[in-house]
Structure formats: C-alpha cells, structure tokens
Amino acid sequence: MPEDLSRTHVVSTSDPLWETLLSLQLSHSGDGRLVFGGWRRQVRSRTCRSVEAVLLPLSPPRGPSADLLTPAASTLGLEAGLEAVRATPLRLIRQDLHQLAAHHRLPAWTSLLADGEPRLLAVVAGALRAWHQAAVAPYQDHIDRRLDADRALRLRDARLGGPERVLAGLPPPLSWRPPTLVSRYPVDRDIHLDGRGLLLVPSFFCWRNPVTLIDAALPPVLVYPIEHDLEWLAHPDRPGARGERALAALLGGTRAAVLDTVGRGPVTTTGIAKQVHISAPSASEHASILRDAGLITTRRLGNTVLHSLSRAGAVLLDGARHD
Structure with missing residues (x-):
C-alpha cells in the first residue's frame, strides 16, 4: 500500500x-x-x-x-x-x-x-x-x-x-x-x-x-x-590491544584469528572453519601455514585431525594478549 x-x-x-x-x-x-x-x-x-x-x-x-x-x-x-x-x-x-x-x-x-x-x-x-x-x-x-x-x-x-x-x-x-x-x-x-x-x-x-x-x-x-569493523575493540587503552594488532599485522587478521581459536583448546579443521567463519579448505590452508611456521601442532585421532598450540605459538599468543 x-x-x-x-x-x-x-x-x-x-x-x-x-x-x-x-x-x-x-x-x-x-x-x-x-x-x-x-x-x-x-x-x-x-x-x-x-x-x-x-x-x-x-x-x-x-x-x-x-x-x-x-x-x-x-x-x-x-x-x-x-x-x-x-x-x-x-x-x-x-x-x-x-x-x-x-x-x-x-x-x-x-x-x-x-x-x-x-x-x-x-x-x-x-x-x-x-x-x-x-x-x-x-x-x-x-x-x-x-x-x-x-x-x-x-x-x-x-x-x-x-x-x-x-x-x-x-x-x-x-x-x-x-x-x-x-x-x-x-x-x-x-x-x-x-x-x-x-x-x-x-x-x-x-x-x-x-x-x-x-x-x-x-x-x-x-x-x-549493520556492518562492523573487525577490530572495533582494538583501542590503545584496552589491555592487549597493541599486541593483538601486532599479531594481526604479522600473521594477517584471519590467520591470527585461527591461531587464537587453536589457542582456546585442541580444535578440528571444521571447528576452526565454524568459529572463524571461513570455509573448511581455507581453515586447512591457514592451519598448514601455522604448522609449517611451528606455531601449532597437528595430530590425527582416527578420522579426526586435531590442532593444538605449540610452545612457540603459546608464547607468541600469550605475549600478544598481555602486551
């Protein structure tokens, strides 16, 4: 009408x-x-x-x-x-x-x-x-x-x-x-x-x-x-914001998000894809790059592949969170 x-x-x-x-x-x-x-x-x-x-x-x-x-x-x-x-x-x-x-x-x-x-x-x-x-x-x-x-x-x-x-x-x-x-x-x-x-x-x-x-x-x-800024919380006065921005600059925003996801506990490739809102092939590619860089480890349990933080990845992620 x-x-x-x-x-x-x-x-x-x-x-x-x-x-x-x-x-x-x-x-x-x-x-x-x-x-x-x-x-x-x-x-x-x-x-x-x-x-x-x-x-x-x-x-x-x-x-x-x-x-x-x-x-x-x-x-x-x-x-x-x-x-x-x-x-x-x-x-x-x-x-x-x-x-x-x-x-x-x-x-x-x-x-x-x-x-x-x-x-x-x-x-x-x-x-x-x-x-x-x-x-x-x-x-x-x-x-x-x-x-x-x-x-x-x-x-x-x-x-x-x-x-x-x-x-x-x-x-x-x-x-x-x-x-x-x-x-x-x-x-x-x-x-x-x-x-x-x-x-x-x-x-x-x-x-x-x-x-x-x-x-x-x-x-x-x-x-x-509405549309959102992916880094809307990255203000200088927020604890950890500088380190998070540096990590994103080093790895790229999506790869940093994948590393952060793995850092919350062992996770499958499908789990990474769902939590970061990317495709499964993209999640697999980012996980492979992080594994080659020594930041995560991957192990197979039957038909399931689990990704976990390596010691180096934990140090890098912890430093970014507490910078």
Whole structure:
C-alpha cells in the first residue's frame, strides 16, 4: 500500500532495549566470533548469573523473544523503555509466554508473571538494566558511531529516491522486491503492514538475520544488522590491544584469528572453519601455514585431525594478549 511506504522510516537514535536483548542472545549463541569474540570475553567477566537466569528464559539464544522486553517506548531512551516494561499489559505477558512455551520449557517463576505479579516485571526491568550496563553501556560511543554511519546511508537514500530506495539499500539478507521486502528468517512468516508503515531499526548486536516482534498486531518493527569493523575493540587503552594488532599485522587478521581459536583448546579443521567463519579448505590452508611456521601442532585421532598450540605459538599468543 502507498501509505506503508510513506510511513516507513529509520529510527533516529539507538534503541537501548533492542541492543540489550540482542547482545544477550549474541553472548550465548557463539555467533560472530571474529567480530564479537573479544567483547564476549569481556562481558562474561562482568555479568551475573542471576541476571541471565531472569532474562534467558524470555530471550533464549535461538528462537523468539518476549515482545515485552522491547517496547516501542525504548526509542525514547533506556528509562522510558524500562518504565514501559514495568507497565506491560497482562494480555501481552500471557501471549509472550504462550509463544515461548511452544519452543522451550519455562521456569516456574514465569507462571507468577502470567498471573500478573507486578514485582516480577520490576525484576525483569532490573535485569535488563543490569545487562545493559555490563554489555552495552561500556561500548556505547562506538555503537553510536556505527549506527550513525548506517543511518546516514539510509538518509542519503531517502533524499535520493524516497522510501523505496531506502528499502532497496538495506543490507543482506534483506532484499526489496516491490512491493515486498524479503529476508532470510528462522521461520516462514509473512507480515502485512496494512497501512501502518514500518519502523526500521539498525542494530549493532543484530547478527546476520533481521529480527521482528512476535505479535503482528503491534506496530511493525524490523531490526536489521549493520556492518562492523573487525577490530572495533582494538583501542590503545584496552589491555592487549597493541599486541593483538601486532599479531594481526604479522600473521594477517584471519590467520591470527585461527591461531587464537587453536589457542582456546585442541580444535578440528571444521571447528576452526565454524568459529572463524571461513570455509573448511581455507581453515586447512591457514592451519598448514601455522604448522609449517611451528606455531601449532597437528595430530590425527582416527578420522579426526586435531590442532593444538605449540610452545612457540603459546608464547607468541600469550605475549600478544598481555602486551
């Protein structure tokens, strides 16, 4: 519908609760290791299991997440979003829990949430705040710069060709096939805008696939991934950053990532490929070069080949991490 195009726009600021939810999922899914491996290690050292125990049943690493965690008011800021979480209507809570229960077993305390226990909404809001402070807030300046860069591209497209050009310019796996925006998605689903338009939300912690709400009756939202700098954590004031950059310069970024992967424990060639997000032949080639340089060793156990750090590789990697 023409009014859908005219009402489609990109959110003007970072959405703190979408970043909180998606960073939680990303920290547990293991995806994006090359981009987020360093961030994940930092976050795991400062987060609390009790916070995760509250949030993960509502936002598991795979599958749908509760809409109550990402209210529309979050575009007005973290405090506005948390206030909206605490005021979530009982109908939406029950609908969310019903959807989640179809995918995984929910803990017993969620039955109290479904019964309308207001204290539990306050607990959920407190857990969101705690996770945001640990996983998002320390990196907010960089997140904002990357999101601003993406929004600048969308604004340029809007000036040059209006909403259709904005939709056509969205990153893969999104594809504009007028009058339909098509994407890869974990489940087969159609969302009809019916004149309501679409809010586009670029997200730093969204990885590979875009995300939307469970409830099709809510205002349509599409959260999509942005491009990342592979060395976004390599700042001079971060311990080990200088050594990591030197190692990448010496070996090349991908080969350094392969060495770091092997350094976390014996790993197969297939495991290297999955963790570094490269093909199996490429992983085999990098492992061969590192083995020839004396930085890793390789042994065969039956049909499995395992790569491990050599003494020289351990010294080199340890020096880079602690420089």
